[in-house]
Amino acid sequence: MVSEKYNPEKVEKRWQKAWLRAKIFKAPDFPKKTKAYVLDMFPYPSGEGLHVGHPEGYTASDIYTRFLRMQGQEVLHPMGWDAFGLPAENYALKTGTPPAETLKKNIKNFKKQIQALGFSYDWSREINTTDPNYYQWTQWIFVQLFKRGLAYEAFAPINWCPKDKTGLANEEVVGGKCERCGTEVVRKNIRQWLVKITDSKYIERLLKDLDKLDWPESIKHLQRNWIGKSEGALVDFELVTKNQEPADKFKVPSLKSPVIRVFTTRPDTLFGATYLVLSPEHPLVEAVTTSENRKAVEDYQKQAAKKSDLDRTDLAKEKTGVFTGGYAINPVNNEKIPIWIADYVLSSYGTGAIMAVPAHDERDFEFAKKFKLPIIQVIDPDLSSRENTANAITGGASAAILDAHSEKIASVAPLPRNDKEVYIGEGVMVNSGKYDGMNSVEFKKKIVEWLENHDKGKRAVNYKLRDWVFSRQRYWGEPIPIVHCEKCGNVALPEKDLPLKLPQVKNYQPTGTGESPLASIKEWVNAKCPKCGGRAKRETNTMPQWAGSNWYFLRYVDPKNGKQLADPEKLKAWLPVDLYVGGAEHAVLHLLYARFIYKFLFDIGVVPKECGDEPFVKLKNQGLILGEDNQKMSKSRGNVVNPDEVIKQYGADTMRMYEMFMGPFEDAKPWNTKGIVGIQRFLGIKEGKGYVDRVFTVIKQVAEDVQAGKLSSKNGFSKSIHSTIKKITEDIENFRFNTCISELMIFFNGKDGKPDWRPKLNKKGEWEAVGEIGKAVDMDALRAFLKLLSPFAPHLAEELWQKLGKKDFICQQTWPKHDEQRIKAKEIEIPIQINGKVRDKILVASDVPEAELKKMVLANVKIKKWLVGKPIKSFRYVRDRIISLAV
């Protein structure tokens, strides 16, 4: 009788120690066999500790890692800490505890929790972004960017919290309000450091190279949208009023008079441009405004400046704007059109000015309707409906206008059209002078050529992506290694002076001037210029959290290198990352920044050519684990599950397997504590006096009984295991862990011709061997089963491996291989369908000829019943699958 109960608490700790002692997860610097780099997104070690979402991704990557190792690969599987950032600093503001201290505690706790789950990380490579030996290289990368003009200082509007008197990152603004105090955020133009991610050397590659990545399509799609490429044209509109010389950058050299340059993706609608709109911040506003409109324009500008981003982009609000009094000339038809300013035109996109085509753009249409500006249709959706449309546009007033082919159509036709909707598609040109009747797609090319030939515009590409605001008015981040010298301007620190250490401060409160708390440390701020030795001041902004995380995966390869970011030979040996596992919430931030920095490092030769210029070959996103109420887990909802308690109650193996069993890895799925018992029953039960018929107890009992001579052992790898090996191998490769686990259960429970491994309890409460194992135990199959189980439940697998008399580690065994021949059944059951409905099943030899099968089917009593009086229209046999009759 089995007396020993499975005790995960003891067993798991024992094996964790044994693994650590044997250093079996330590990756070599230079792998000799096939290499695999399996990476988890490293966590921010918050004070709250792990939540159940963390182990989901870590378990999946661990299963995959263990699987690859058993398949004979050498795997780099590291872990570290992304430890700069707000929570620790906020905590310091409240309590005065230095962030470094808080984090030391948090990391210790996180590490303990992660290790309790038995993940096979190489802890000798652990990194921490707040370690000066680490951020020395984060700063070094910044200096390289700066030297090449890719990091620059500028005034940029940022989110500003008026109460906390600090700039906020986008991710700290929730619903237009400050995450910390709830105050509505305003826009403030302050000095910033920006990184030129939009540089022409990179932006197109960031877009195009997505094609070669094995990432979820949805993530690639998100990045493409975020980059937001649009192709169109820049068009110059000459000003009619010439009060003043415009700023140089808006002047096309070959033109003598000042122009307003607009960007449009629809040059084909140029004949329908009935007015121009400048953003309120546009530098030419003053120049075009007439004296009688000046007051209204200036008032509007002031109002717009006061508005928060939220107000400005609120679509529910009606469009606003004012007329400047100025006019410009539409280059294609020489019409004089009014210039307005409105805050629906953004200063930061394109040229900050647009040509408005109300007939073919919804926003322009809305604006034109409100301010009674002319609406001229220039694209007809369909030639055949042309007459109807003509009536619609002109309100039936003058259909003849459409055929007038006049260069001056615009002045004849501006009948305001308030009823019809906007048409944004392709079609046939109308009201477009000599181009009428031309297909709009063709016309688009033609008119751009015309603009280029006449020096009035040119083909152009625009992107939504903006340069990356790279500074924070915060304390807990990497200091930006730049000094401002009175004579030399901005000067980067020489590499030998890195790291520029973050000094200790007494007060973490922002200064209120938009500077970080560092600004108040005089002895730190005042520095010598590295170039001229003269007086200089240090930059007091710090880097954003993304700075440390966009290259950390390079450092794991060579975590202690003091001379360079990482040894190129070691990078060659391990990079790129073969599999990256993490949450989808990083789709456009971390994953885009990391790609950019990697490409940059590739270009300057830090990342060797052999590694390629994309860091993450394959990406898998874990789905969110929801609370039991199917809602996102959050403290306020009270539906947070604490993994510590789950591990304590059920053990790490059960926790790991349950998380994998819940559903598809990439889907969001609700936690259900009751469901855990299914896994628990399968693996082994910790307490309770009843007999347990699952993995732990059975294998242990079998091992003991075989050794005691009570059962005979039969070697020879019975066929039942082969389909199990095949299924599990394929499913791990495809991250389908939920079905792996059900397959493990099926193998053990016995079904589909597989033996039932479960012993039966007799009346006396004693174990009684029946069925397959009553005769002889197939030890080879049992050992293979344990190997298949081992990536999922590594501790239990080691324990039972040992009980089977093995002295080595199961996690270092070779993954079993299946024999395709032994999976094929000699006899198969084939369903018979009549008109798509299954009426019977027939047991036949798998190689039965179709003619013979047909005879058998037609002779079948149940089938005959359905065929009475009906001629058979067709008989179809899909080998080994189905017989289908139509009557």
Add this chain to the structure above:
RNA sequence: GCCGCUGUGGUGGAACUGGUAGACACGCACGACUCAAAAUCGUGUGGGAGUAAUCCCUUGUCGGUUCGACUCCGACCAGCGGCACCA
């Protein structure tokens, strides 16, 4: 508003390139063990009709293609996620 994803029993979910829908697990019901309960084990479990054999219905809704549709096509509905005046 635009883009993307997802809709299968009481629940989480299976179903290979179109081929027996509901694997596996939870829950529930009944039974065994127990003085009893818990734990454990066994049997059953999509809905409906029938003692039964068996039959009908069923993968968000409606239609289409096919011998055959959860799977492919079209329209619609619902939920989730992202972007949000990007010209």
